[in-house]
Amino acid sequence: MLGSAGLVAVLAVAAVVAALVRTGDVQPELVTTSEPTLVFAEFGPSADEIFVAPASDPTARTRIQSVPHASGWGLNPAPEMVAGKTAYTVLPPNAAPERTSAAELWLLDVNTASASRLARDADLLAAPVLRQDGDVLVYRRTEEDGAQSLVRVDLTTRARRVLHREAQSFGLFPVGFDQSGAVLFTRLSAAGTDLVRVSEGSAATVVLHASDEIARDWSMSPAGDAVAFVAPLLQAERIVHQAQVLTLGGRSGNSQALVTSVVGEQYSPTWRSDGALAIGREATADGAAPLVIGAAVSTTLAADPAGFDVPLGWSAAGDYLAVRHFSGFNSQQPGVETLVLIGLDASRAEIATETELIFLGWTGA
Amino acid sequence: MVALFGAIVSALALEGGATPTPATACAFDPLRPATYEADALRERYLLVMSAAASNQLFPGDPYFELPAVEVGTRANRSFGASALPVEILRAIGWVESSMTMASRSTPFEAIGPALVSFDCGHGIMQVTSGMTVPLGAGGQPTSNQIAVATSDLHNVARGASILASKWNDAPGLRPIAGTNTNADPTIIENWYYAVWAYNGFTGPGSRQSNHPLDPNQAWPRSAYRCDGTQSRTRYPYQELVYGCVANPAERAGRDLWAAVPVSLPDLTNPQFFNAMRLASFEFPYNGMDIPTPSPSHRTTTPQLPANIRATLAGSPQLSVNAGAITIHTNGTPDQARATIRIANPGSGVLSWFAKPSDNFLIVDPPAGSAVGSGVRCTASGCPNGEITVSINPTLLPASRASGTITITSPNASGSTTIRVQVVAEFEVAAPGTSRAP
Numbered sequence: 001m002l003g004s005a006g007l008v009a010v011l012a013v014a015a016v017v018a019a020l021v022r023t024g025d026v027q028p029e030l031v032t033t034s035e036p037t038l039v040f041a042e043f044g045p046s047a048d049e050i051f052v053a054p055a056s057d058p059t060a061r062t063r064i065q066s067v068p069h070a071s072g073w074g075l076n077p078a079p080e081m082v083a084g085k086t087a088y089t090v091l092p093p094n095a096a097p098e099r100t101s102a103a104e105l106w107l108l109d110v111n112t113a114s115a116s117r118l119a120r121d122a123d124l125l126a127a128p129v130l131r132q133d134g135d136v137l138v139y140r141r142t143e144e145d146g147a148q149s150l151v152r153v154d155l156t157t158r159a160r161r162v163l164h165r166e167a168q169s170f171g172l173f174p175v176g177f178d179q180s181g182a183v184l185f186t187r188l189s190a191a192g193t194d195l196v197r198v199s200e201g202s203a204a205t206v207v208l209h210a211s212d213e214i215a216r217d218w219s220m221s222p223a224g225d226a227v228a229f230v231a232p233l234l235q236a237e238r239i240v241h242q243a244q245v246l247t248l249g250g251r252s253g254n255s256q257a258l259v260t261s262v263v264g265e266q267y268s269p270t271w272r273s274d275g276a277l278a279i280g281r282e283a284t285a286d287g288a289a290p291l292v293i294g295a296a297v298s299t300t301l302a303a304d305p306a307g308f309d310v311p312l313g314w315s316a317a318g319d320y321l322a323v324r325h326f327s328g329f330n331s332q333q334p335g336v337e338t339l340v341l342i343g344l345d346a347s348r349a350e351i352a353t354e355t356e357l358i359f360l361g362w363t364g365a
Numbered sequence: 366m367v368a369l370f371g372a373i374v375s376a377l378a379l380e381g382g383a384t385p386t387p388a389t390a391c392a393f394d395p396l397r398p399a400t401y402e403a404d405a406l407r408e409r410y411l412l413v414m415s416a417a418a419s420n421q422l423f424p425g426d427p428y429f430e431l432p433a434v435e436v437g438t439r440a441n442r443s444f445g446a447s448a449l450p451v452e453i454l455r456a457i458g459w460v461e462s463s464m465t466m467a468s469r470s471t472p473f474e475a476i477g478p479a480l481v482s483f484d485c486g487h488g489i490m491q492v493t494s495g496m497t498v499p500l501g502a503g504g505q506p507t508s509n510q511i512a513v514a515t516s517d518l519h520n521v522a523r524g525a526s527i528l529a530s531k532w533n534d535a536p537g538l539r540p541i542a543g544t545n546t547n548a549d550p551t552i553i554e555n556w557y558y559a560v561w562a563y564n565g566f567t568g569p570g571s572r573q574s575n576h577p578l579d580p581n582q583a584w585p586r587s588a589y590r591c592d593g594t595q596s597r598t599r600y601p602y603q604e605l606v607y608g609c610v611a612n613p614a615e616r617a618g619r620d621l622w623a624a625v626p627v628s629l630p631d632l633t634n635p636q637f638f639n640a641m642r643l644a645s646f647e648f649p650y651n652g653m654d655i656p657t658p659s660p661s662h663r664t665t666t667p668q669l670p671a672n673i674r675a676t677l678a679g680s681p682q683l684s685v686n687a688g689a690i691t692i693h694t695n696g697t698p699d700q701a702r703a704t705i706r707i708a709n710p711g712s713g714v715l716s717w718f719a720k721p722s723d724n725f726l727i728v729d730p731p732a733g734s735a736v737g738s739g740v741r742c743t744a745s746g747c748p749n750g751e752i753t754v755s756i757n758p759t760l761l762p763a764s765r766a767s768g769t770i771t772i773t774s775p776n777a778s779g780s781t782t783i784r785v786q787v788v789a790e791f792e793v794a795a796p797g798t799s800r801a802p
Contacts, residue, residue: 074596096483125581171570216580
């Protein structure tokens with residue numbers, strides 16, 4: 001019964017990689033001013049503590065901020081940090097501890113260890129996204145009539161403007177900004193998941209019907225010229241999510257499977273600054289470290305003997321990949337989750353904690 | 366159609382037991398009732414839940430009894446026993462309130478401000494339905510509202526009743542879990558949709574989404590451990606509850622209830638995945654019916670003494686220490702207010718309500734509890750209820766005024782009326798006039 005519209009036929013992996021992974025002309029500048037530093041939050045019942053830690057020694061963590069919140073409800077960060085800045089939604093301590101409560105939207109500058117509130121009307125569960133230059137973000141709010149709005153915030157002036165408003169779909173989720181500065185978002189409806197593009201003063205247009213189902217884990221390429229995501233499909237009488245990539249502005253207008261040689265579940269495609277992608281995959285007999293798909297070759301990172309990894313984000317120079325490591329086998333039997341740094345030097349370092357860790361991003365090289 | 370569907374979903378989402386409904390006022394606003402908080406190991410509350418799960422608290426009371434729970438699939442539905450899995454009730458109580466009646470500032474075995482959330486959820490079960498506005502005559506709360514806010518037995522019973530009504534909403538308004546097990550309500554896994562609905566049967570993408578495939582929530586995600594180490598932001602409500610069924614809360618080094626390794630729907634199995642498809646989330650949700658997640662687990666019916674209700678409820682009696690009070694608004698601070706003590710010379714926990722005759726009388730708290738014999742109350746303030754009476758001088762009709770405060774109880778007979786004399790030592794202007802300096 002799984003719908004197939006929007007999912008393209010299986011392609012050979014080499015062809016897909018060559019065609020889809022951009023190594024192209026617009027390369028983001030690599031930040032090489034300092035060593036890679038992980039930024040993460042440690043969940044607490046009434047406040048999350050934000051830490052920075054050098055990738056070379058994650059135990060040497062430094063607390064830079066405390067984020068008080070409604071009891072039990074931790075912060076929800078943007079998927080990526082930009083220029084040392086990230087944004088998050090959080091239920092303030094005096095809010096009803098319910099997902100329906102209006103969340104606050106905060107901007108955190110890790111370089112100055114300072115946080116400033118941007119809005120009080122955000123949807124907790126919809127993560128904000130930052131533009132690649134870190135000057136603008138988009139967040140979601142729900143209006144009194146139930147409509148959802150995507151709100152653009154100029155981080156220089158703090159001016160807010162509704163960029164797009166809809167009342168007739170299940171939900172909208174900001175994805176990122178393309179090369180022209182237009183906002184990409186996904187729309188869930190009874191028909192499935194669409195990727196939609198909107199820019200100020202223009203009507204929203206559907207870029208891609210990504211799936212008849214719920215496509216998820218959307219990731220914008222560093223250059224803003226491609227998006228990756230996972231969508232469910234039926235494989236051997238089992239529903240698995242597999243990675244897809246769409247080149248924006250391409251001729252076909254279709255997404256394509258990122259890698260077809262890996263059967264089973266794939267998780268959270270995550271762009272590296274050079275345009276390569278890491279994807280997680282369910283546990284196999286020989287371990288299941290993320291697969292890195294570059295323009296020329298595919299490589300596998302250092303694996304844990306047991307469990308599987310779900311990519312979160314690369315350090316700027318691509319030396320480290322932060323992952324959620326699960327001790328189990330797949331989404332149905334995930335086991336226990338930990339935050340782990342995988343180095344290109346085949347190292348694996350687990351971030352010790354007694355509570356849940358929330359990945360915020362990287363600073364430094 | 367989608368817009369219509371959205372409207373229906375929004376409407377239905379507002380009816381839940383702990384449904385997060387934005388409220389402009391609660392039953393006792395702007396004041397907060399007081400209540401009794403039982404022991405730290407929740408022994409009393411766990412016993413109350415066991416009794417509520419088998420309708421042994423208030424059978425025959427249309428508001429607080431557990432209704433007969435329906436059994437069967439869409440084509441074969443009939444009424445069964447008035448019972449639900451106590452395992453679910455315990456876990457909901459923990460997720461909603463950490464199983465507490467009073468606010469966090471109240472010690473255990475003490476009387477203190479009731480736990481009232483900003484959306485008017487009250488007490489252990491965070492009962493919201495019927496608690497968002499005063500429903501009694503003259504803008505006063507009803508006896509049912511007083512009981513929900515101040516009595517653990519009534520609060521849990523009402524929460525159980527709401528949960529059962531969520532189950533009974535199927536198949537007309539909700540999908541069925543357990544198509545292969547005749548939707549047997551003794552199977553814990555079959556309560557998946559009822560638990561979802563207790564917090565709002567909300568669809569993917571909405572602000573209040575509890576949909577298990579919602580892209581807002583982490584994927585994959587480890588089971589919720591119910592130990593306070595994981596953010597709720599990443600889990601739909603029903604996974605929080607089932608996580609607490611499988612992983613009991615712990616206090617003083619001991620599990621508060623026995624673990625049951627319940628199963629959630631396997632979303633990699635097309636039978637379950639197809640039920641959760643976007644296209645399936647359409648009223649009346651026929652396409653969302655699912656078989657019982659496996660391996661399934663049957664509830665363990667608690668063995669309770671026949672007189673459990675009498676043991677828990679006791680025989681509260683209302684006793685008030687004052688017949689008349691006088692308040693001097695311009696005197697010393699002590700003269701500007703009066704204190705009324707409410708005792709329970711009987712047993713169990715007395716719920717009481719203080720109703721002022723006039724709006725210039727401020728009665729705080731407006732309702733509360735008083736503890737009698739057979740119930741431990743060891744902290745300061747025990748075991749009596751205490752009311753502070755003060756005056757809103759701007760509403761006084763004259764410099765000398767009188768009124769009454771009537772103390773009643775939803776779980777004890779009798780009432781007491783206290784006469785209140787007010788002496789205001791200042792000149793009261795006529796309405797609409799101003800006084801020059």
